[in-house]
Structures are given as structure tokens and as C-alpha cells.
Amino acid sequence: MASDPTGTPSDPATASPRSDTATASPPSDIAVTGTGVISAAGLGVARLWEAMAAGKSFFELPGGDGAAPGLPWPTAVVDGTEVDWPEGRSWANAGKYANQSARWAVAAARQALARAGIPGEDEDVRGGTVMAVASSGDELSDVMPRLASKYRHDPRPLAKFLHDEVPDYSYIRGIPSQLGQFVSMASGFRGSNVAAYGETAAGGTGALALAARLIRTGELDRVLVVGVGAPLTVTGLAAVDQDEPLGTRATAGSGPFDADRSGTLAGQGAAAVLLERADKVSGPVLAWLHGCEVLAAADLATAAALAVDAVLDAPGTAPTAWWAHGAGSVALDRLEALTVLPRAGGLPVTGSKGTIGNAFECSALIDTALAVESLTRAELPPVGLLDRPDPGLGDLSPVVGRTLPLPAPATVLLTALTQGRRATAAGALVLTGAQGPTTDHGEAHR
């Protein structure tokens, strides 16, 4: 990867110096000032957004020799060779505790920090980290079957055998908040570090909601929220598939909201979103975060309805566009449409999972970064692999084929749903575009 952690030449990230500027009645108390994404489209939010706008999708088809050859599910795979680890002695020492997810987390975080103009060189006790990750995608799934085979013919007690044979530090590498410590190294944020994880795709909105509370209660001034959707193991994929079959096609007509969709398509990725307290922002504002809620109820439809109602309840949050979870699942797309449409009907709808698949724990953060990008560009990209919108989804108005202009400033409703038996958490948030004169890259200065 290039030394510029933002990744791509077309990325609007700039390491702009942070300076004190006058503030006047911001539309929200929380600003989004940085975003970063690693996806199958490559490094950077802009690269992914532009790929969506161009109607691309990035799935490795079954039968190929990609990350999981021989499995029936197309997967949007991140090219890990583009992701680098920072240089320097302390990072070299820390590297032995870092797994692939940590490397992705740090790379996404550095994109967001660079975009916000935060060099991360100084300790900042008013800054914090919230991670959205899971603990099931660790390296041991590669190692353990081989060790289990070896153990069948080994005289040592199992605990002693594992003590001797399991690679050093693998336990620590698998701890979700461990990733946050590396993000804290990159940001200089030392005020807090916590992982808000599990709950699959609503995890990203849960992490953002937690970060917003840290800011709104005055505990911190800025929080970097970072999510990682690591490559699922075969066991993980099989478990998802047992709950509801994963998609087996990644061709036109298999995307979210399509009449012929057959299941969510697996994806991978990492994303970072930097939230700052409005009265402490000194750099460019990309967007404003209004409500952000996650709720769990006895059933998912109730949770989704309550979450959407909660974020639309705040003044000034009438949405002009909807960035949907859009799992591509037969059941979830229907549940999402039938729940949200009565509350925010008539909106143009898009979603990312037909382009880069479902990165589960971090998918809501990827979508947030993309929604912010849409606000700065005043355009909504189309839904990937969507050919024929499902007439069974009511008056849904998905963006098909080409980008759709948005009014500036626009307001985006974003939704996120869990996926899994009896996993009933749903999240929603509202973002508005930045007010005021914009830069060449669509960023407003305050």
C-alpha cells in the first residue's frame, strides 16, 4: 500500500491541518469527521463508492481458487496484500500480538484519521475507541484441525499438548478489544477502548450509538469507531447457512431487493468512522450524526420498528434517502422493507451488499462511511446485482442502474439488522450532509 494510509488517489482524504474555526449552531451535537474502508473494492471509501456507482461487484465465484475454493457461496474477498502495518519499533513489537483483523482495523482507522487531519502522534485522553467485531474468526480455525489430528497419536495430556503446540499469543490475538488497543496506538486516543460486539450486522450501529453516548455525556470529545468483518471460517459460513441459506449466485438478479435474490452474499471488510463533539471539531465536517439506536426485542420486526421510530423521532431528521441493510436475504429484505416503508416510505433506497457482500459485524460501519460519502457527493449509488425489484416489497424504490442525485444537504436514514436464529437486534441512524461551503471534495468547513 502507498504510504498515504487513505489508500487511493481518488480518495478525498486530505491530511488537512486542524485549526480553530468559529462555530455557529451546528445541526447536531456530533460530527462525522473521518471515514475509512477496506473492502473487496480495495482501500478507501471513495474507491468503493465509485465502484458502486459504476455498477461493479466483487464476488469470487464458487469453484474458483480464491479464499475458500470449493464452497458453494460466492464471497467478496479483501486483497490483504494491499493492507500494510505501520512502521517503527513499537509497531514491530506490537505486531506479534496482531492478527489479520488487527491489521485491517489499523489500516481503516488510519484512513479515517488522515481524512480528519489527526496525525495520531499526541496522546489524547479525551479521545476513545469503540470496536465492532466478533471473536469467532480467529486464526485457530486454520491451526486446530491439524493439531487435533496430531493429538490423536500424542501421549501428552491435551492441556499440555496445546500449551506446547498452539502458536504463541494466539489467545491474545483473538481478543476483540485487543484490536482496539492497536487502533489506540494509531490514533493516540487513550481515554477509553471497548469492543461492542456480537449481534452481527447491528453491531456497527451499536458501536456508533455507544460512541455517541460517550460524547454526549461529556466523557469524551472524539471516538473512533472501527469494525472488522473478518473472513468467515467454513464453520462460521456453515452456521450462517444453517440459519438461512447463503446466496449461491452473484450474477445480475441476485442482489438485495431483487425478485430473484436467493440469500445474503458473504463479504469481508473493515471500516472506521470518526465521531467528534460538535463544539470540539476543528477540521472539516463530513456529515452530522443525529439519532443512532439499537434495540432488541422478542422479535426482529418489533426491534427494527422501534429503532427506526426512535431515530426519526428527533427534530430535523426527516430523511430524503434510505441506506438500507439490504441483506439480499429473502426473509430479511422483506422484513426490512415492510417495517421501514410505513415509517419512511417514498425514499430512494440503496445498499452495499450487492457490491461487496455482507461483512456482518462491520457492515453497518461500511454503510455509514458510504452514506457519508453519498452526502458529500450528493448522489446515491445504485444497488449492486439488482435487476428486477421484488414487487412483493411494497412501494420500495431502490436505485437501479445509475446514481441518483440527492438534494444538498440531504438526510439519510440507515438501517441495520442482525442475522441469525433468535438474534433480534436492529439498528438505525440518521445522517445529514454538512452545511456551508464545501471543499473540492465535498467537505464542509466549520
Add this chain to the structure above:
Amino acid sequence: MSEAHAHDALEDIVITGMGVVTPVGGDVPSFWAANLEGRSGIVREERMDTTGLPCGWTAGLIPPEVREKVAADHGAPGRSWGDTLMHAAVEEALTDARLDARPAAAGPAALVYARVWPGPTGSDPQDYITHMADLGERYDTVGDDPAAVLAHLRTRNLPLEARDLSAYPAEIAERLGTAVVPVRLEATCAGGLRALAEAARLLRSGRARYAVVSAAVSRNTPYVLSQYGQLMALSRWKGDPALSSMPFDRRRTGMVINESAGALILETAEHAAGRGVDEHHAVIGGWGLAVDTSHMTAPRVEMVERVMRTALAEAGARPEDVDVVNAHGTSTRLNDVTEARALHRVFGERMAELPVSAVKSLTGHGSAASGVVETAASALTLCRGVVPPVPTCTEPDPACDVRTSLTPVERPVAGLLKNSFGFGGQYASMFLRRPAAPRRAASLG
């Protein structure tokens, strides 16, 4: 004002319900009694062969009779043991808080929880041994070809735990009869105290009417034992197992991992009063949280000092307002001396008289659950005016120089500082105040 008529400030965050399942007791009354008696729950780990491990031959295990009762009362098909433990603790806490009747759905509750994932097999050592045998047989049969592995997996029912998910939030929402703001946290061994802080934050933000905080750990498998063994973090004590966790003792050699769960009900004093609940277990005054990046596992004096000072400042308290410290006290060489040095920095000469308790001397270390379980002990310390002993600290380490006692110490306790730290540079400290109207012993549980 007499205590009987006193009230906490309406906006105060108070603890109104508590529940625990621990190696020394399956509910709060028995847990507290064991603490005062100095009765240990640490035993030799005989459920698996630990021969050859350099450390970690003992564990804080939930007694068989408690285990059977919890499983019978709170187990359910497909429910993991960790979730079962949390359900047991939550049920006791809800009853204690008089929230056992379904409340009106006048807004969401909060569910903040920390469940330490034991791995794909659950927490029973024999399950893990069976899992490894199955895995080895599979590898010898089909190798690591993904398609063949998938065909093998499709013959099995893969639980939600295979993805580190569970039905817990939905079940609690159903139990409470209301939607919940679900927050599942992970902050290594500081996770429990972090969960309490997050719940208090949710209440302060007005987003939830009350909060259920729960945490559970049960991970005494050959794998987890082997990994802590690699880190040389576990006790190497070869004598009486009950003595193997000895916080602040000069002979301490490491921690003892345990299985445990705790649950606390938090609400504003105003909300509690609205339900007719005026006696509280504790008032959450303030907290300090921080992350350090200088080392992945080793604690640092400056960071411990920082979070303790922040907790006091946020509570508007001074060091002299602290009557007792409920220490993290893990029994590792480094943690205890680091925590002690930070305590000396904050409390100075008062350390000669300041009582320090360390619950892990009896229970072992419950990772994220420890912060919740030990906060329950802290609340009881405040309400009862009794500081539990640290019975395994019979030879206090002069390098720590903290005032522990071998017997319970009766004294008025108006303010208490609770510490929790963890791998990955995690630091948390919380200042708790004695409520204006403390919960009376007779009304507990």
C-alpha cells in the same frame, strides 16, 4: 436527617438489585456469608489432566450442587452454560430489585452484558476434549478441503455459539416484557466495570428506564488453561488449593481462573422511588476509564493512578472520601504490586489505615464477571459496614504494603473505590457511595 427518611438525589444512579453465581455461593446471601467467613471456592482442577502444565492446576469452580440447581432452573435447549449462568444471576437481581413482575412497556430497558466466549465448544472440559477428538478424526478423514469440511459440518447442528451469538438479548427482552437497548461489551477483565459504566451512561442519557447489567465467564477448558499457561499468568502454588490465589501476599505466583456470573439492576433514584423502592445497595458516584498502549499485558502504575483519580474527580470526591478499596487484586506478581503502588500515590499516608479487600482470594478471577460480582461485594460492604477479609494474605508483601485483614473489619463505609484492569491496556475504576437509605440485610434476596 435520620437515615430512615433520607433519600439519594433523584438523578443519582443507584443499584437496586443484585444476583451472583460464584464458586463460593450460588446467590448473594451465600456469597456474602462465604466472604465474611473467608471460605474459599478454589479447588484442584480434576476435570481434566493438567499434568505437565507449568501453572494453573487449581480453579474457582461452581460447586456441583449449585451447578445442578442453576442448570435445572435456568437451562434451556440450545442455551450455553454462560448464558444459563447469566439468566440465573439476572433472575436473582430482578427479584431483589422487585422487578420480577413484568413492568409496563413505557420505554426500553438497557441490557449491558459481557459474556466471555469460551470457544466453539462451551465451557465443559470434557466437551472440549470430545470436540478435539471429533476435529482430529475429521481432519484425518477429509483433511482441510473446504468442500469436504462443509459436507461434514452439514451433518451437524451448529449452535449460535459457533458464531459467538446467542438468543440472550431476545430472551431478556421477552422476560422483561419490553424492548432492550442491547450492549454487549468486551474489555477483557475490565469488562464488568465497563459494563456498569455504560449502563450508568445509558441511564444518564435518558435512553433507558433501568438497566440490567450482567456478565459471565466459564472457560476452564484445556485450551484456555494452556493459553494462560503460555503466558505464565496462573498460580503455581502447590500447597492447599484454597490458598492458591493470594492477592498482595509475598508468596503469590499468579491468578486462578474461575467460572462465575453476576447481575446488577441500575436505575435512577427517581425511577426507583417511582416504583416505591427507596432502599438502595449503592450509588454509582463516578468512574475513570483509560487505555494504555505501552504493553499488551503488563499494567502500569500511572494508568491505575489516572483512572482512580478520574473516578474520584467525576464523583466530586477526594481521596479522603474513600473508606475502603475493593482491589482488582489478581494475585499475579505484577498486577498486585502495580495496583498497590498506584494506591500509595493516590492515598499517600492514609494507606496505613485504608482497608483493602480482594474478593479473588476466595473466588479466583472471573475475568469480565469479576467486575460485576465484586461490585456486589462492594455494595454489601457499603450497606453493612463490614470489610471482607483477604484470608490468603497471611504474609503481606512489603513491596505492596496494603492493609488487608484476615478477619472481617467492621467500620462505617461511606465511600468505596472499585478497580478492574485487563489485558490490552484496559483500566477502569469506579467510586461507589453508601446510599442515604442502605438496603437492610433482612430485605436482601
